[in-house]
Structure formats: C-alpha cells, structure tokens
Amino acid sequence: GCGTTSERTADTPAGDSSKSCKGADGKYTIGMSQANVAEPYRQRMDDDIRAAAVEVPQFDVKFADAAQDNAKQVADVENYITQQIDLLIISPNEAKPLTAVVKKAYDKGIPVIVLDRKVEGDAFTGFIGGDNVQIGSEAGKYVAEKLLPQGGNIVELKGLAGATPQAERHQGFVDAIKANPKIKIVADASGDWLREKGQAQMDALLKATPKIDVVYAHNDPMAEGAYLAAKAVGREKEMKFLGIDALPIPSGGIKAVEQGRLSATFTYPTNGKEAIAAAKKILVDCGTIEKSQILPTRLIDKENAAKIYAEENPTG
Amino acid sequence: MTDLQDKTVAATPVEKSAGGVVATLFRFQSVFGLLAVFIAAIIFSPRKDGEILFISADNLANVVRAVSEIGIIAIGMTFVILIGGIDLSVGAVLGLAAVGSAVLMVENDWGFLPAVLLVLAIGLVFGALQGVATAMIGIQSFIVTLAGLQIARGLARIWSGGQGVAIAYGDGPNEAPESFAILGERTFGGLVPIPVLIFAVVAIAAVVFLRVSAFSRHLYAVGGNEKAARLSGVPVVRVKIAVFAICGLLASLAGIVHAVQLNQGSPNDGIGYELDAIAAVVIGGTSLAGGRGSVAGTVAGALLLGVLNNILALNNIDSNIQLLIKGLVIVAAAALQRLRPAS
Amino acid sequence: MTDLQDKTVAATPVEKSAGGVVATLFRFQSVFGLLAVFIAAIIFSPRKDGEILFISADNLANVVRAVSEIGIIAIGMTFVILIGGIDLSVGAVLGLAAVGSAVLMVENDWGFLPAVLLVLAIGLVFGALQGVATAMIGIQSFIVTLAGLQIARGLARIWSGGQGVAIAYGDGPNEAPESFAILGERTFGGLVPIPVLIFAVVAIAAVVFLRVSAFSRHLYAVGGNEKAARLSGVPVVRVKIAVFAICGLLASLAGIVHAVQLNQGSPNDGIGYELDAIAAVVIGGTSLAGGRGSVAGTVAGALLLGVLNNILALNNIDSNIQLLIKGLVIVAAAALQRLRPAS
C-alpha cells in the first residue's frame, strides 16, 4: 500500500455541478480516460459506458486509451482539458501519478468521476468502484467454507506485479483463509493478467505440485489459461478453478462458469452504467452525487450463472 | 603464352576439412547454450519420488508446446534477419490471425479450411506489403514493421470489437468446426501436442529449404552484401518481399495455433512476442547484421528460452528474481557462442 | 609518361554543391516530416471560439512535455545507434531510476543531490556494464540490452517491493525534499515545464557535443567502419562503453524526470519506451546500420511523434483507428525522407 502520504493542496470543490450544469437542453462532451483497453475488463468498461450513453441523447462520449502508461494517461487528461470537455470519467492506471492532473481538471471546473482505481485526496466529484480486498476475501471465504472445509492445497495465479488489485486480491484472500490452517497456498506465480501466461505458469505448477485442489486466479483469463493447462494433462477434474471479473460476454467468466470450466467467479463491476448515471445527475439534473460509491461483488457459480448472464447481457 | 598451363598446379585441391567434427560442432554453437541450459535444468530440477520432474515426458512436451508459437514466428524472423531486416509486427499479426480464425469460424460460421486459408493469406499479404514498403520505397524495416505492428493491432481490435472471441466447438451456429479443435490436441499416444508437431514440421521444412533452394542462396547474398547481390543478378526486391511475406505467413500460422490452444482469439494476443522471437533468433547465433545464421540455431534458441522459463517456473522462483536470472542466462548463452573459433 | 605532371592536375573538380540551400534543407530532412505533420495538425485542429486549440501555448507546452522523457532517452539512443548498436534496456532503466529516486528520497530520507547523483550513477554504471558486455565480450547489443531490460526491471521490482512508491514533498520523514518537486513544475511565467527545459538542455548539449568534440568523430567512425576506426587508433572499445554509459545515464535522467512528474516511482514505469525512442531516432533519419544520423533529427522525430499523438487525441480519434493512422503517418514520414538526394 502507499497510503502513507497525503495531498498538499487544499481541497476546493471547484468541479462542482453548479457551473457545468446546463440542464436537459445542453449538449455535453464527456471524456473517458481508460487506463488500458488491452484488458478485457477495461474494454468492457468502455463498452458499458458507450452503451449507457446512447440512452442519454445530450451526451457525446469520447474515449482515450493510455495503454497502461501513467504518463500517457496524464497527457490524455491534459488533452481533454485543452478540449474543454464538460465532464471527465477516468479509470486511472495508478492512483498517485494521476492525482495531480485529475485535480487540475477538477480545479478548472470539470466534474470528475473516478472509476475502479482511486486517486488520492478528494479533488474529484465522485468515486465508483469495487473493493478488491473484499473480492479477495469473498473468494477466500468461498474456498474455506464451500470448497475446502477439510483443508487442501491452493495454487494462486497473481495479476501483474505492482498493480494494486493484485496486492489487494491477494491480501483479502489470505486473510480469509487464515481461519483454517489446513488450507495452504502451496505455490503461486505471476500470470500478468494474461490467459497465455496463466497457462504457461500452470503447466509448470502442475508438474511441481502433485496435489492441487483449488486454483485461485486473480482474474478469469488466467483461470481459463490454468484450466487449459490442466486439461492438457488430463487433470482438470482434480481441481476447482476460481476467477474474478465475471464479464457478461461470450469470452467472459460467467460463460466459463456456466460451461463448467470455472467453479466460480466474482463480479468486479465495471461501473460503466453507474458512471453515466452519475454524469447525468451532475450535468442534466444539476444534482449531486455521492463522493464514494462502492458496488458489492457477487458470487457467480453454476447455480446463478445463466440467469445473471441473461440479466447483464440480454442481447447475447 | 606457351603451354605453361599444365605445369602450374591448377587450383589447390579441396582439402579434407581439418578437424571436421569440432568444426561441425562449432557450426551449431547455439546448441552449446541449449545443452548447457538443459543440463543445468536437469541438475536444478525439483524431484518427486526420485523422478526428475524436468525430464519427464509430459514436462518436455509442455516445454516445447510453450515455445511452439514463438518458435514458428522465430523461423520466419530468421529469414527476415538473414536479409538484414527485422519484423516487429509478428506479435500483432499473430493477434490479428487469432482474431480472424475465431471470428470467421465462430461468428461467420466459415468452415475450417476456408477460414484457415483466408487467415494465412491475410498474414502473407500483410507481410508482403511490408516487404514492398521496405524493398521498393526503401524505408528501414524497423520503421515499416513498427507501423505494421500498430496497424495489425488496430485491425485486430476493430475486427473483434475489442474483446476476445471465445471459441466453442460443434456443428451449431456460432461454433467452430470440431476439425479445428484437433489442432490443439495431442497425438502419438497423447504425448505430442499438435502445435509441437506443427512447429517441428515448419522447422524441418525451413532447414531443408535453406539447404537446397536457390532462393536461400539469394537470401543470404542479399543479407551479406545487398549491392553485390544486386550486381550478381539476384532479384533483391523480390527476395525481400518474399521473405517478409513468409514471415507474415508464419506469424499468422502461429496465430491460428494460438487461438486453438487458448480456445479464443483476442486482439491482444501476442503482445511483445516479437522481442521473444528476435531473442530466439539472436541467441541462436544469427547476426542482426544479416547474411549469417541458421534456422537450426533459432530452434535451439527458442528451446533454450523455453527450458529456462520452465525450470524457473518448476522451482517456483519469485517472478522478480526470474527476471534477473533470465537476463543473466541469456547473456551467458550469447557469450558462450563467442567461444567458437575465429570466424 | 614524360613530364606531364604539371598539366595533369587531373582529379575531379570540386563542383559547387548543387543548390546549397536545398542540400542543407535535405540534411535536416527529418524536419520536413515534422513540418508536414505540424501543418497538418494546425489544419485538423479542433477550434473553440475561433481559437485553434492545437497551437495554444498551453497545448504546445503539453506536447513537448509529453515527449520530453522519450526525447531525452532518444538522444542517448541516437549515440548508441550511431555506433551501430541498439539499447533495449532504456525503458527498464527509466523504471529503475524512477523507483530509485522515490525510494531514496522518500523511504531512506536522502537529500535531493545525493539521491539524484546516485540514481544517475546507477544508470551510468548499468549502461557501462552493457557496453563492456558488447564491446569486450562481443555479444550483439540487442541481446545484451534485452537481458539488461529484464535485469533492470527485476531490480526495480525488488527495490520497490513490487509496488509504486508514492512521492510526497516536505521536510518530514518519508517525504522528499521540496527542491525535488521543482523538477516537475513550470517556469518562464508558468509556461515552460521544467522537463521540457531539461530536454532542451540535453538536446542542445548533445548537438554541440557532436559538432565540436573529437569523441563524436570517433563515434561516427566506429559506426561507419569499425575496422577503419581501429586502424586509425580510435579506442573502439572505450568509445562503445562510453556510448552505452551515456545512454544509461540519460535513461536514468529521464527516470528522475518521470518520477517527479508523476509523483511516484513505479517498477512498471517506462515499459515499451525503448520502441518509442528508437522510432524517434529512426524517423529522425538515423540509420540503424550506424555511422549516419544526427541528434537534431532525433529531436525532430520525437516532436513529430508528440504532435501526432496530440492531434489525434485532440480530435478524439478512436484509439484503434489511432493505431492505424499512426502506423501510416510513421511510414509516410519515413518515405518522405527517401526523397532526399541519394546519400
């Protein structure tokens, strides 16, 4: 964690709604700054925003992709400021590096909605996100209570080293399984959020670890990769696979659960819909939004997978 | 001008190559690095019930499977590097091909053969266009293929709508034909993954091709001294275009293998593969300056990287330390090659 | 063969270099590409209230600030490429330096100067070691620095504990000195960001250095004809080591700038920057074969990339389409350079 420091500058709620709100007759340009569309989760976030914005005729949403580079994302936001957009939605690549530029936008009177990962201080209008520690902890509880009450061996496939969700999902999980000392994480490896990395790492872990009961992957793509590796040596039935994200798309985790490859996955809400709703509240309704809105995670397993998929993605 | 000719010893006879064995060994010096890493892997392999995990049959199959895509790409890259070029677009072309296979078979319900052929053709044409830009306009291939990388990646994202396209098998709509799934399976008693077989076939074909074809002489000549090659009547432009086309073709073949192995075609597949492929080629003893090198070396280089990754993973080494070790081993492998007799 | 000597002054006359102005323009041909892109940017710039957003002072400052790190790196890269080498480790060294500055000042409470000096020294030594491996052991620099990339990245991860280290300013413990913050600010009436200033200073120093120093002759000689350089008594090994050291030094300078701009040192900083830097160099007209090129060209190349990124972003072009356009513009810029009189 890096919460030891605090912002120096005083907080002035510059980006409040009063200035930017022009009501229902206004036309609004919204800038969405995405950290990295190369991650399915984040592509989905953009897609959700796009879909929700179609419902609001006053909105015109622009998208920028920082391709996982903090510096590029700073430039993206600066470019939005130059264009004098009416509202900024940002899903920051990392908190600290984006704090200053988000504040700059906010100080210029642009309302800012922060998604998924936070920025520091409170120079933004509202934050909407999930709680990764909680997600890790739900996954841990699921393992401890449902899958391995008698104890067992876990393999952990971690996300990219240095990314906050990686640390938080690990921490939440470890804390939750602590209660049962017979549950052991016997091996871990970094899959960098990627399916093929998950597969290659799992190849070796399978070899080095004779008994594996649960594979806990920090996201669904890595869980799928691990499944493929186990299947290749005919061991996929021996163990359960858990993922996180539960994207309601054909290549997402819900389908994988429905089709029996993964035992469970945990929704990591993209908040795209919520972000547009909040934007509408600020710009069109001239209202205010909560400073922080944490959406809960949901366990997806065989029982509810099909139903939830249909809810979240009615078109297929 | 009397008939002195008979007296002057005409041309020194072709001598028996001095120390043939050693020389041959050194010709395949990249094999040394592979051997060293292989032996180290055995020594450092974890054991279970007396069994050395690393050399178990299915682990070795995994090792090769894991490098088969990089290996296939690296063979095409070898050709490009032999003519003194570089191709940075291979990873993106792999992604484009993976997306293409998935979209065509799953979303458009194409059959196995037409889909595969179209995807291969796309890779071929994409490569050939890059070849045209570098051979005919004369732009450095680094720049052309850096641009190609972005273009292929952009196309893949647009084609797929940004998300991975999952591949399910069956006869129904939105299912890929079962015949496609075979590419991801194993053969020879469930031991040899088909991707490994494809890699092996491509490698052998490439080695034979380089040994016997007139084209290969042209290729080495272009890389060795382009001006001399041109003046010798080598169709330099055609050779270059062909080489980039082959590289694109092999990258898209790797993309098909990738899609079927992961049951998905994602536009983000293959990011960074170009560097791995180039590393395999260079560790394999091919000179980036062109004109020198071999496919056999590249195969050894790719396997070396695969063994290295595998043994580090088997030992569960911390991922940060893995980076350090990999770096050092790569340098050491390259240094080992310098031990060959003066060239 | 009598005494014709006097008459036979022979030898080709030194002709008046045809069209001196045009020739000079062409010497800075990369400037053409930049100009073309710049003009296009003005034309395609969105406007607000009659103001052309692209050429607003603020925006131009942003453009340069955004490329200042790549620019600084690219200058070091120019040296390396001029001697016919390549340095893939620069992005990772940037990350290492960013982490180093943050850890030293925040966690270890070092002062500004000692911290910066140590970080610069680390970059210098890291680069020099890579130089030693390539110059003295004779391993291709591509491989050495590919390994260096992994090693630097691994070191950065280990040093930082795998997480970004946030930088706060103040006099307290776990706070970096205020003097460090200055590096991220703006000067000249809040208009010119300090990173831009640093970039400019480095660029000017490099240009002057290349013009007036004997070392620069040696550097071009090593890249142009290494054997000739050696026979002329140029200390080839020393030149190579120095060049890699300079490149490492500049990469770590960029890392310091990076950390202060983002208020954080993260081990994942600078991923992929090596390709951007190389692109800037090559678009700037420096040949990857070595021996030919200029720092001025590189600066133009970096700015071209910056302007391109900026204008695409200002127009909110879809990021996938951006990839396509960037690819095409890069190829076009490179093709434009081919119009210069044959070299």
Added chain:
Amino acid sequence: MAEGAGLVRMSGIGKRYGGVQACREVDFSLGAGEVHALLGENGAGKSTLMKILSGDVTDYDGTIEINGEPVHFGGPTDAQAAGIAMIHQELDLVPGLSVADNVFLGRELRTKLHTVDRRRMDRESRALLERSGVKLDPRRPVGELRVGEQQLVTIAKAISLDARVLIMDEPTSALTTSEVERLFDVIRELRRSGVGIVYISHRMEEIAKVADRATVLRNGQIVTSFDPRKLSTAEVVEAMVGRPVQTMFTTPDADTGDELLRVDNLAVKARRPRPGRRDPEGISLTVRSGEIVGLAGLLGAGRTELLETLYGVAPAGTQTGRIVLQGKEIRPRRPRQALAHGIGFVPEDRRTSGLVLFHSILANTVVSSLPSYGRLGVIARRMERTASVRMAGRLRLKFGRLQDEVGTLSGGNQQKVVFGRMLLTEPKLLLLDEPTRGVDVGAKAEIYRLLGELAGQGLGVLLASSELPELIGVCDRVVVLRDGRDVASFSTADSGEGDLLAAAMGEGATFEKLFTAEEVGGAQ
C-alpha cells in the same frame, strides 16, 4: 642486408592463418631514406608481413627491431607512436565522415578549448591533398568520392602522420598515370627527408621507377632481394612467379566478327544528380564479337558510369540514345535483365560491390548462375561444386577449400572469384571495370590469356582500365572518354600510351574548366 638496416629489422617472422602459412621465417629490413619494394604473387604474404609491422596483426612469430630496439606492438596506435604508418590495400575510410575528419581520425586537431579545430583540419588536409595532386573539398563526405579519390585521401592521411616508416600497400591500384606520377614526386620528397618506405605494387613498371631495393616473397618466404634498376621486368616477374611469364597479351587478332554491341549517342539524365558523378552525356561506340575494346579516361571521365548504364544500374532518370545488342535494341533496367541478355559485369570495387566477404568461395562463385545447377529452384550441390572447381582451376585460383570465406583470400584471388562468377553465366558481352586491380602479374597474364581465349570464341569485351599499358597491350581498340563523352578512338596497333593520355586530357580548355570549377566550389 646491412646497408639500410638502421630503421627496421624484422627477423624470423612467421604467421599462420588456419591451414595457411602466410609468412614463414621472413627477414626483412628497411633503412632510412630507402624505398624498399615488396613484390610477390597474390597471397604471397606481403600485406600480412606489413600488417605485422604496423601493429594490425599482433600474434606472430619472430622479432621486430626499430632502431635496434626490440618492439612488440599491441595495436596500430602503438606502431603509429613508434613512427610507423600504413596505407592499407583495402581503403579503410569512414564513408560518413568528411575528408578532413578521415585524414585526422584518431588524432584530431584541437583548439584551446579542446574542441575540434575544424578550420585547421580543413586547411591542412586540403594542403596535404594538393601535395599528392588532388584538389578536393575537405568537407565532402568520403563516401561520395570515387575510388581513386579515396585512395588519394588514404595517402594524404598516411603522409600527415609524419611517420619515419611509411608502408604503402598498393597505393596506386585505382589511380591513373598522372596521379601516379604525382605520388612518385611525393615519395621522392619523403625519401630525401629520411623516411623509410615500403612500397607494394603489382604494377611492374612502377618498381624500377621508385624503388631502391626490391624483395620478392613467394608462399610466405623470401625468394630473393635485388636492385630493381638492374633487373628487367621479365626477370623480376620470373623471380615472383617462379617461372618465365609473358606479361602482356600482345596478339590482338584482327579476326573479329559481326557487330555485337552498338551504343548510339547514349546519355543519362539522372532525376536526382549526385555531385561528382559523370553519367554518359552522349557516347557512341561499337564492340564486335571477338573484339576487346578498351575504355580510357582520367579519373572521373565516366567509364564506370557507362558500364553501369549498359548493365542496367544507371540512376533513375531519363535515358536517351540507343543500346543495340546483336541487332536488337535493349534497355536493361536491372542487372538481371542485362544478364539475361548475355551481358556480364565485373565491378571495380570487389569488396563493396562484388563479394559477400564472409560467405564461402563457392557461394560467391555460383551466385549468378544458380538456375543452371538444378531444377525447380532446388540446387544440385554436386553440379555447383563441379562448376566452381572447374572455374577455380581455369583461373588458377589459390585457395584452401571451397568452403573458406572469400574474405580470407588475397586481393587478387578475390578478384578472380568475381571474374569467374561472371564467366559461369556464359556471357556474350563482358563489361570489365578495372578487372586487374590488385592482381599480380602472373594472374594478370592468366586473365589476359583467358580474355583472348574467350574473344576467340566470339565473346565481346568492353574493358575500362586506368593502366595504359594494359589498354594498349590487351585491347584491339581503345575508346577514350572525357566528361562523359567519347572523344577519340584508337587502334592499338598504331598508337601508344601518349596518344591515349593526350586524348584523355583534351585541350587546355578542359583543364582550365576543371580548375575554375574547383576555385568556386572549394573556397573556404
């Protein structure tokens, strides 16, 4: 051997490259103010011996003494510090750097601020070049210069070292008669000031003119040492080769056939002209089958450019006039097309335009004729081997194995490989650009003999050369070019070197024009 032993004494020198013994037990000495010619066939070991003396080759057997002091150089810098400079056979210059930068490379002149003093370097290199007879803008990149000009730059560079020992390894191979004369003046001047000079050349007529002493190497060993003024060329050659050789091909048989090539008012206008390049500006000539036609001219007359145009490597631009081969008009656009028409070309710079130095002799020999060794793009290895062994025998190539890198061959033998490659394409017309540059007398005789033989079989040859004796001796007819035009044509039966030279230099007007242009362009 005692006379000039003061300066350099090499004793028992041996050097081995793999299976090749390049030098064996060589004793060699050089005195101050002595010009010592080193002679021998291609591959005899001359360059190797001198590379040892100049610190380029550092692992050898035997001892070197300079002024009686034993030395062992760790590199060329050490040797230079000891006053030994060498002009290398292969022009080792940095193409991207200017003339001045090349001349002073590694020893740049400095200002008080320790920056490079460009003005002084420009001034001094201009003076040095003038001394060896050429006016060149010292700021021009060396890569833009003609081969001959580059050779003069290396000479200027060596002279600038103010060495006590100056080794010249084939310094005149790309120079025409007038530059050679000028160089000899310089050599005489240096000798007067006490410099010891080692002079290596395959141009026999030069030896008697400049050398005080001559030593002959054969197969790495010294065969004899003598006073060159006292021996005839024929005797010298016999010492080198170990048998009597008739050095010149003197029987141009009048037995020529039909017109093979006709060039009519050929001109090339380059779209992007390069400074210093002399594209054809209206050249007409003919070559009959069985005829050897020479091309004479000064440095930069446009001989190379004419041959290149005929071979399809003219610069992009417009081409006017006609090229007619065997009655059919052709316009080759690239070498492949020229080769398909039956035109072969041997370029003048074998290292940059001829060979892949690190590829095998075999690969280099067969590259132009590959399609004839197999079918369907597959090479029959035995056929290509046979062909190249046959060619090696025919040209008396001196080599170890066909697999050896061509770069390890001596210069003359490298030349034969390029020559042989073209012969394997069985051309009708052979374009030769300085084909005997760096080739020893024996091998030259072989090449001439071969040319005669081929001409006898109906081949036509167009031969550009800077060696007037060669043109007179070998050709049936010589066409003289000046400023990209043909200005005269002589039958060699009734004209001599003087006629060619006079035509090549033309009237005073041309000379004046050259000079004025220089004044304008070269001003500081």
